[in-house]
Amino acid sequence: MAGLLARPLVAAGPLGHTPPIMQHAPSSPSASPAAITLAGLTKRYASGGTLALDDVSLSVQPGEIFGIVGRSGAGKSTLIRCVNLLERPDAGQVRVLGHDMLALDDAGLRAARRGIGMVFQHFNLHSRRTVAENIAFPLEIAGLPAAERRARVAEILPLVGLEARAKAYPAQLSGGQKQRVGIARALASRPRLLLCDEATSALDPETTEEILALIRDLRARLDLTVLLITHEMAVVKAICDRVAVMEAGRVIEQGRVFDVFTQPSQPTTRRFVSEVIGHGVPEGTIARLPEPGPGETRYLAHVLFAGPNSTRAVISQASREFGVDFNIVSGRIDEISGEPFGVMALAAYGEPAKVTAALLWMQQLGLAVTPIEEDAA
Amino acid sequence: MSWLTPTMQELLLEAFWETLIMVGASTVISVAIGLPLALLLYVTAPGGLSPNGWINRPVGLLVNALRSTPFIILMVAIIPFTRLVAGTSIGTTAAIVPLALAATAFLARLFENALREVEPGVIEAARAMGATRLQIVTKVLVPEALPGLIAATTVAVVSLMSFSAMAGAIGGGGLGDLGIRFGYQRFMPEVMATVVILLILLVQGLQSFGDWLVRRLSHR
Numbered sequence: 001m002a003g004l005l006a007r008p009l010v011a012a013g014p015l016g017h018t019p020p021i022m023q024h025a026p027s028s029p030s031a032s033p034a035a036i037t038l039a040g041l042t043k044r045y046a047s048g049g050t051l052a053l054d055d056v057s058l059s060v061q062p063g064e065i066f067g068i069v070g071r072s073g074a075g076k077s078t079l080i081r082c083v084n085l086l087e088r089p090d091a092g093q094v095r096v097l098g099h100d101m102l103a104l105d106d107a108g109l110r111a112a113r114r115g116i117g118m119v120f121q122h123f124n125l126h127s128r129r130t131v132a133e134n135i136a137f138p139l140e141i142a143g144l145p146a147a148e149r150r151a152r153v154a155e156i157l158p159l160v161g162l163e164a165r166a167k168a169y170p171a172q173l174s175g176g177q178k179q180r181v182g183i184a185r186a187l188a189s190r191p192r193l194l195l196c197d198e199a200t201s202a203l204d205p206e207t208t209e210e211i212l213a214l215i216r217d218l219r220a221r222l223d224l225t226v227l228l229i230t231h232e233m234a235v236v237k238a239i240c241d242r243v244a245v246m247e248a249g250r251v252i253e254q255g256r257v258f259d260v261f262t263q264p265s266q267p268t269t270r271r272f273v274s275e276v277i278g279h280g281v282p283e284g285t286i287a288r289l290p291e292p293g294p295g296e297t298r299y300l301a302h303v304l305f306a307g308p309n310s311t312r313a314v315i316s317q318a319s320r321e322f323g324v325d326f327n328i329v330s331g332r333i334d335e336i337s338g339e340p341f342g343v344m345a346l347a348a349y350g351e352p353a354k355v356t357a358a359l360l361w362m363q364q365l366g367l368a369v370t371p372i373e374e375d376a377a
Numbered sequence: 378m379s380w381l382t383p384t385m386q387e388l389l390l391e392a393f394w395e396t397l398i399m400v401g402a403s404t405v406i407s408v409a410i411g412l413p414l415a416l417l418l419y420v421t422a423p424g425g426l427s428p429n430g431w432i433n434r435p436v437g438l439l440v441n442a443l444r445s446t447p448f449i450i451l452m453v454a455i456i457p458f459t460r461l462v463a464g465t466s467i468g469t470t471a472a473i474v475p476l477a478l479a480a481t482a483f484l485a486r487l488f489e490n491a492l493r494e495v496e497p498g499v500i501e502a503a504r505a506m507g508a509t510r511l512q513i514v515t516k517v518l519v520p521e522a523l524p525g526l527i528a529a530t531t532v533a534v535v536s537l538m539s540f541s542a543m544a545g546a547i548g549g550g551g552l553g554d555l556g557i558r559f560g561y562q563r564f565m566p567e568v569m570a571t572v573v574i575l576l577i578l579l580v581q582g583l584q585s586f587g588d589w590l591v592r593r594l595s596h597r
């Protein structure tokens with residue numbers, strides 16, 4: 001049975017074929033220069049000798065929310081820290097908002113950093129400064145006079161809903177409120193780019209929602225570009241436009257969130273995606289499926305319903321026209337960035353040639369058909 | 378209270394005053410030198426803001442050497458230096474030199490520890506905002522470490538009180554010296570008891586004040 005399940009549907013062609021790095025089509029080929037361009041970034045930590053970044057290239061367009069997901073140790077933090085050079089890559093290029101970061105001298109780098117806000121997992125607030133004083137800190141660093149600092153703080157407090165807590169100290173705030181201060185501080189000097197390293201990982205699900213909504217709202221209001229790191233696919237699904245998946249220091253897949261979620265090409269991505277959209281099929285379900293009859297084959301596949309033909313009665317039509325029986329193993333309908341889609345796990349029964357023909361026909365309609373491998377099931 | 382003659386009262390008052398001078402002056406000096414030393418150690422440490430082994434190692438070695446020399450030996454060993462700085466090698470002023478030196482080394486380490494307690498994330502956030510190293514030290518490191526620095530100073534002051542009792546060996550005077558000379562050598566247990574009680578009260582007062590200040594300054 002393992003051999004049957006792992007058997008590719010067609011030898012050549014897109015089905016069952018897994019390229020080493022899947023590059024989904026860009027959403028809208030933008031003419032404006034990228035907010036961030038990273039090219040060939042490589043970084044090996046001296047202590048431990050881990051290759052934290054292995055030839056990473058990606059670009060973030062102005063105004064988008066770009067997510068980076070990956071498991072612990074994948075190199076996400078190292079990557080985001082290379083954007084403002086908190087960490088220096090061993091090789092590669094870093095262009096941020098028009099600056100060639102690696103070519104800047106100390107003063108130039110500090111000036112460039114002032115145009116990049118950063119939000120941290122553990123907030124990193126000054127315990128002995130009030131909320132208002134924390135938010136004013138980057139302005140103080142930049143040498144703004146006290147009156148201007150006060151004016152700017154008064155302007156930004158309402159944006160994050162903390163007018164009432166201006167005089168509180170961080171220890172008196174909840175985690176969500178602390179992160180609001182962190183965000184306000186990051187935005188105080190009017191940066192055009194916001195870097196978030198696990199900004200919601202220390203928060204409960206409800207507060208996470210709140211903070212994500214705030215980031216989404218601020219992006220629109222302040223015309224921000226956001227690069228955010230997370231290990232939760234739910235975060236990517238909630239606010240990202242595009243996503244890159246990292247594993248062992250490499251970007252293994254990137255593209256529009258909708259494409260990556262609906263057609264993940266890498267096993268790692270598939271596992272991540274199944275966390276939130278239920279690509280997975282329960283173990284026992286497959287074991288309990290009926291065996292194919294004599295002369296018949298059984299083929300398990302995920303079918304993704306997205307695009308113009310997603311509302312057609314595809315399954316009954318295929319069943320009728322190709323003489324194939326379908327057993328629906330699991331299914332659900334969801335929405336990403338406002339685009340609806342359905343994912344269904346099917347078991348097709350029939351003569352091998354007919355099953356192949358039926359599934360190919362579905363694929364020709366623009367539905368993505370992916371064989372269910374044993375490990376992914 | 379027959380032992381508490383006007384002369385004895387005067388002696389006690391004078392000794393009290395000498396202790397305050399010795400401890401006060403050496404505290405001020407050791408904080409003034411110990412803090413920059415601690416910052417130097419912290420900043421030049423491996424992985425610090427400006428790692429530099431050529432500064433860090435010798436300074437660390439000097440601090441350790443001073444800390445491991447018993448105070449009574451240090452006091453005698455640096456007499457030529459004391460004479461150079463204080464113009465004399467005996468008396469209260471002369472005692473301040475070895476006291477300040479010992480406390481400086483002691484405080485440099487305690488201060489360094491307090492600086493290490495500052496959350497690295499806060500420093501990283503400041504770096505990400507484009508702060509200079511000087512700004513990081515003056516606006517993040519020292520303010521965030523302030524409660525710890527004060528707690529360390531309190532510990533040092535209390536230790537100085539007890540070190541200052543040994544200053545009698547070079548004629549430094551002070552309460553401890555009075556206790557030894559009258560309480561022990563002339564067998565006046567009342568004087569000894571009075572001195573000990575005064576020292577206990579002084580230490581208690583200082584410790585409470587230090588603790589109160591730390592509580593007031595930290596917002597954790």
Ligand SMILES: Nc1ncnc2c1ncn2[C@@H]1O[C@H](COP(=O)(O)OP(=O)(O)OP(=O)(O)O)[C@@H](O)[C@H]1O
Pocket residue numbers: 045046047048050051052070071072073074075076077078079231
């Ligand atoms: N300062 C450092 N010195 C040595 N090795 C490091 C350092 N920082 C990270 N590493 C190593 O580099 C690799 C990538 O680490 P990184 O922190 O970028 O991962 P991450 O994806 O952010 O993980 P997490 O989700 O746990 O935050 C890991 O193997 C880690 O052990």
Ligand SMILES: [Mg+2]
Pocket residue numbers: 076077078198
């Ligand atoms: Mg990380």
